[in-house]
Amino acid sequence: MELIEQIWLSSGLYQITPGRLVMIGVGLTLLYLGIVKNFEPLLLVTIGFGGILSNIPGVEIATGDGLLHLTYVVGIETGAFPLIIFMGVGALTDFGPLLANPRTLFLGAAAQFGIFATLLGALALTALGWMDFSLREAAAIGIIGGADGPTAIYVAGQLAPNLLGAIAVAAYSYMALVPLIQPPIIKALTTEKERAIGMVQLREVSKAERILFPLVLLLLVAALLPSAAPLIGMLTFGNLMRECGVVERLSHTTQNALINIVTIFLGLAVGSKLSAEEFLVPSTLGILVLGMVAFAIGTASGVLMGKLMNRLSAQPVNPIIGAAGVSAVPMAARVANRVGLEANRHNILLMHAMGPNVAGVIGSAVAAGIMITFTAG
Amino acid sequence: MELIEQIWLSSGLYQITPGRLVMIGVGLTLLYLGIVKNFEPLLLVTIGFGGILSNIPGVEIATGDGLLHLTYVVGIETGAFPLIIFMGVGALTDFGPLLANPRTLFLGAAAQFGIFATLLGALALTALGWMDFSLREAAAIGIIGGADGPTAIYVAGQLAPNLLGAIAVAAYSYMALVPLIQPPIIKALTTEKERAIGMVQLREVSKAERILFPLVLLLLVAALLPSAAPLIGMLTFGNLMRECGVVERLSHTTQNALINIVTIFLGLAVGSKLSAEEFLVPSTLGILVLGMVAFAIGTASGVLMGKLMNRLSAQPVNPIIGAAGVSAVPMAARVANRVGLEANRHNILLMHAMGPNVAGVIGSAVAAGIMITFTAG
Amino acid sequence: MELIEQIWLSSGLYQITPGRLVMIGVGLTLLYLGIVKNFEPLLLVTIGFGGILSNIPGVEIATGDGLLHLTYVVGIETGAFPLIIFMGVGALTDFGPLLANPRTLFLGAAAQFGIFATLLGALALTALGWMDFSLREAAAIGIIGGADGPTAIYVAGQLAPNLLGAIAVAAYSYMALVPLIQPPIIKALTTEKERAIGMVQLREVSKAERILFPLVLLLLVAALLPSAAPLIGMLTFGNLMRECGVVERLSHTTQNALINIVTIFLGLAVGSKLSAEEFLVPSTLGILVLGMVAFAIGTASGVLMGKLMNRLSAQPVNPIIGAAGVSAVPMAARVANRVGLEANRHNILLMHAMGPNVAGVIGSAVAAGIMITFTAG
């Protein structure tokens, strides 16, 4: 009976390709890391599952009229999802520690060196003929060093949609691996004595400062770097809703239902770029390597900046908190705190590390704006 | 004054047609069933109200640029709404009872006979010249026997959009009528003694089994029946979010805000297919009759399968729980429990009936995949 | 180095225009009114912030592929956002006081005189050659007198999208200024003695009346004024979900997550119409003046109707509550209550004022339907 043959011909066993099999394995691995190892579960579980769905043969899910492809077109190509997530991040972020000690912004600046070094690295690989990245692609890859998921996805969607899957996976994977990547680098660049440095208690920050900061930041971006305005605009909007205190119901929904809904579909949509055809290409390997380098350099430059600030400033600065400048909020700050405790068990650096940590979010959004200004033109 | 005439000419009283009047009555009836009789209120209230709105003359609501029509195009034609609802169903479903006693899956399989018998019935009516259903339409009508709203809407949207209104109304109405439809059939096919059979306590199911089951199910569908992957994929994604325990905030939003929002617009969009022009056609009558038949046959074959399993298996199986195999979660399981208590007031079948009940959801999704494979090609 | 020049040329400082500077100031003013003065914060904060984003030079936010422009196209041009908000308003509205004393609907009717007087005013300004409003534009401006945000935005989106920004800003600003605008008008038109009139306790309203009222209202609109059906339909749908008691989870989500999400994007989308090019035009000035007039006339006619009803009816009617007929829920009712307390410190008018207050919502939706019938044709 030819109906039974039809079932066989339309089955996955018949249509499966080695590539899709590998990618389903990759998806399962991301699920394992998210669920069992508890690495960035919100993203690795959704991206991993989306990756599996995208590699099921013989059905339109991540292509054509499939739900994941429609979600990608509606939410990522437009930039809507990463921007809405950024609004949610703003609504969840407490800029208090940064306001209490604005100089920590310099640590957030230094850590962005990872972005530009990686850009250069990507171009070098191309010059060497090992890879073939355009300037826009190199810029998008560099943003992995920003250690900020929505920023990386937003920039990749703008400059190099073809690399978005690999870039998003690299960004979230390395953010998840921060506890493994950062400590050795921190310890290699600092002495036991430096890591034991205690820092002075942060001052109270008034309601008015919290309300005015997002506006100051937005207006500066508008004046100096408009191409960063979409990202910074949504970040500051979310933060203003959080701090102004008169739209609590909007802030509450932004921090919960809205960001959760968008996270689910963002993850699935990113997963739709994990199809074997798009993901199993040499450039992915290059991106994974470069992304790791970006994280390492970003961490290192943050720590070195911390050492410099400790030299120059009157008040002591523990260089460890410089590592939190890569963002990867709040993981990097927690890591800094833990490394600090190892050196001095009475030294609570968490709040001090939150300053550079959130500064890193601003820093990479600014770097993203610069990349877009220079390469999108 | 011709302005007053203009009001009169644009009024409903002037433009109303008998058909629209009838359909407004139908909408009010659905509201009555939902609100007063408490039959599937979440869907009958939204569909009923949408049906009323769609039959208001002289204004674009369910047509052109009207909100309900836009919602239909965006949410149903794309298949997005039923798939998102299915994700929510997955997040709300506890597969524990099924895992404790996997053989109940056979009950969920048997109950799908209603689907294919109805398909045949629809073709027979066509052969007799009483109706004129294509193979695709017959397949979409058959899915009513799956007793699963989102599956029926998804398949109808894919295979027979023109019948979607009638199919959705039939599916939800009969799901609502399960407490009236099933008991007589169960009693006709079983002896008092059979209905009194007690079943052994279900074993504990470990966290790991709960986490692995959705993945096993998804991979099997991917390997054997990819056309069922969109439905099963979203169902298992929702269930994995529920069980994996590391994305509680996503699971919580999926079970509440997200599924509620989509339910509202799904109901209104389905209601938009209740316009007199589309709904008041002979085929609707055929669909209502066939849907009832589908439910009856599905229930019967579930019960008969229960009797067979009771014969064959070492452990006793109360055939009543076979009726829950049609899904209609959780109504059918509650009905089975009640019928069981009538026969033996110490016999709590609820958890035993939940197994076939959720198996029925999987079964009808699988049947949907088969229908699409064979007819959409 | 020409990269640095490129940064300068793409900076806001280089590209800023006086108009955009002014509009950023306007945006900051709206934020100030919302946050510090607590005037309609949910809308003024979101609209104000959107207005600032829309005037950042050199980046697509409120234009082209920018998020705010996409939101405007998807949510406002389609009418979806105001209609969904109206559904939420319905789910948040208690029609009990109106049901206990239906005659208060007349107060809601009288207050709509502001709408039509303003329409005439707009046409007069055009006849005088001071402004140049078409009939459709005049109608859209008039609706500001309805003191109902979503209705104004819906009508403006339908009849005069080019004026939407100014109309929305005027509507919400004057709703925020109700506590300043209304008391002097009320006092000018009433004697101390009239304002001291006590009213008889409202009767209990049964569950059944609450459930049937939205249906009665919808069916009347369907019969007499279908062009008001989209607005009234969503309002009554939301209210039925609230009152029917069997879809609490949908009602809860509609009152919280859904209305909050839509409010955020509605505000940003409205803000996208505050770009200097569209907002800084003479017509805006005319709209602001006419809107103020509309509010004043609406308040006055409501109060005068109250005096008339007090004369004619057996039971005493405190004319103050007529002012609440403009809607601006619940602000106008609170204002009426406060003015009443000034005249008689034992006179609690709040619940009596809620009747005309919600009647005003219905009244302006009806007026909107009339405007669309007469001008959209």
Place this chain on the structure above:
Amino acid sequence: MQDDLIAQGVELMLVGMGTVFAFLTVLVGATSLMSTLVMRRAAVTANAGGPSNEELAAMSAAIARHRRKSTN
């Protein structure tokens, strides 16, 4: 032409306000009628003893509200 515009406006104002009042008058009538019928029916069923539709509705409402607390 401009006077014409004014004329249109005046006509629209008169007819418009007329329609608003007419509609809301009908609504007052319909609402009052509805309430009367409901209350009479309630009285009847109350004497009859059996729970009336509105009582059923009220009950299911109470139940649902209770449920919601747990589900939402």
Place this chain on the structure above:
Amino acid sequence: MQDDLIAQGVELMLVGMGTVFAFLTVLVGATSLMSTLVMRRAAVTANAGGPSNEELAAMSAAIARHRRKSTN
């Protein structure tokens, strides 16, 4: 042609139900196998003492559930 339609229907019914049963039979097998492996593994690790993956998962679940209460 109509008989042909019926024939199609009959064939579709037979193959369809056959496929449903075949698929769910495989699912029963796979599920049972999965459960067996998990339970054996759990037993082993239980003796070995170290927390098994499923225990880890269970823990993180508990933690996450606790977290949610505060965040959501």
Place this chain on the structure above:
Amino acid sequence: MQDDLIAQGVELMLVGMGTVFAFLTVLVGATSLMSTLVMRRAAVTANAGGPSNEELAAMSAAIARHRRKSTN
């Protein structure tokens, strides 16, 4: 051409990091200035007695937060 690409990269790196530092330096300045003004203002109004804007904001915040508990 490839050297050219490298050259571009180097230039982009230098200008990029320069811009990042320049921008964040300005932000540090602006933020500090803002804080200073706010604190001075707070001091003044504190002496003046009347509640300052920030206190008003704080109050309304508290109120709103309280409201939210009931509404959301």
